[in-house]
Amino acid sequence: MSGKFITFEGPDGAGKTTQITMLGERLAGMGIKVIYTREPGGTEIGEEIRRILLDPSNTKMIDRTEALLYAAARAQHVEELIRPALRAGNIVLCDRFADSTIAYQGFGRGIDVRFLDELNTMAVAGVVPDLTIILDVDPVLGIGRISEKRAVIPGADKDRIELENMNFHQRVRAGFRELAAKDPKRCKIIDAGKEKEAVHAEIFRLVNEVLDNESP
Numbered sequence: 001m002s003g004k005f006i007t008f009e010g011p012d013g014a015g016k017t018t019q020i021t022m023l024g025e026r027l028a029g030m031g032i033k034v035i036y037t038r039e040p041g042g043t044e045i046g047e048e049i050r051r052i053l054l055d056p057s058n059t060k061m062i063d064r065t066e067a068l069l070y071a072a073a074r075a076q077h078v079e080e081l082i083r084p085a086l087r088a089g090n091i092v093l094c095d096r097f098a099d100s101t102i103a104y105q106g107f108g109r110g111i112d113v114r115f116l117d118e119l120n121t122m123a124v125a126g127v128v129p130d131l132t133i134i135l136d137v138d139p140v141l142g143i144g145r146i147s148e149k150r151a152v153i154p155g156a157d158k159d160r161i162e163l164e165n166m167n168f169h170q171r172v173r174a175g176f177r178e179l180a181a182k183d184p185k186r187c188k189i190i191d192a193g194k195e196k197e198a199v200h201a202e203i204f205r206l207v208n209e210v211l212d213n214e215s216p
Contacts (some may be wrong), residue, residue, distance in 0.1 A: 003086035004210060005127065007097040010135035011173045012162050014192040014200065016156025019135065020093050023207060025036045027091060032211075035085045038095035040073035043080045049073040054159035067116060070101055074123040081200075083127055091211075098124055099132060099179050099187070104161070107175030108168050120157040128186075132211045133203055134176050135192035139169035142192075 006023075024034045049069050050056060058119040074097070085092050093144040098120040106113040143162065150156045180189040188206050192199055 003089045003092065004130045005082065005092045006095070006207060006210070007099070007129040007132045008098045008135065009096060009103070009132055009176060009187075010192060011137055011139050011169055013139070014135035014137040015033065015145075016095050016135055018196055019069060019133070019199060019203055020095055021061035022196070024093055025129045026204060027198075027207075033090045034175045035081075035090045035092045036095075037077070037081055037092065038069055039077060039097055039100065040096075042073075042077040042082070042102075045076045045080075054161065056157065056160045056163060058160060063105065064109055066109070067101065067105040067111055067119065070105065071123040073118075074098065074101075078127050079122055079214070083125075083159045086127070095128075097132075099134075099176070102179060104124055105179055107162070107178070109169040121131045130186075131206060132183075132187045133198050133206065134180050134187055135199070136176065136189050137192040139166055139173055140186045143169060145212040152159070171186060 008020055010016060020036065023037055027034050039046070040053055041047045049072060053061075053066065053069055053073075082092055083092070101116050102113060105111045106116050135136055143166070146158060146162055150158060176187065181188040189197060190202050
């Protein structure tokens with residue numbers, strides 16, 4: 001079986017980390033080599049950029065700077081980690097990828113989507129997900145989940161993006177929904193408000209279809 005690139009997207013608090021972990025453990029139990037990664041991040045350089053992007057104290061960051069930093073982290077991520085892992089035949093599970101730029105910087109910030117498409121094209125250099133799972137959740141519920149989680153972890157404050165107002169998060173959600181409607185073959189939207197076991201079952205069914213396509 002050749003490598004497969006599966007990305008997880010959705011508004012903040014949709015449960016991406018939980019679902020990636022559940023899927024990865026199930027695939028590993030089937031003897032499949034899984035690589036976990038995230039954006040921004042995934043590499044040493046990417047993690048440094050992540051700290052800058054999510055630091056709540058960086059209140060002076062303008063929208064164009066934000067978009068360019070995400071793209072820079074993505075370019076490094078693709079060449080240093082994702083492309084080599086796929087060539088080696090691994091299943092790469094990535095928490096966010098290029099679609100997040102369209103949803104957050106395009107729909108959320110209002111940056112021209114055509115410009116962001118060109119920026120993403122340069123950053124990904126031909127690497128496109130085989131499957132994108134979009135976990136859809138009402139931002140009121142999603143941000144509420146984050147607040148509850150942060151409350152029980154000392155010093156775990158919300159990041160710069162999570163602190164945005166609810167109108168911003170609603171625009172982001174609308175962006176993900178539009179992306180799913182435009183590319184239904186790759187992007188599969190799942191109701192993330194359901195119990196996590198039910199969400200996982202739906203995700204595994206979709207992933208299994210992608211893996212079955214590679215069966216001899």
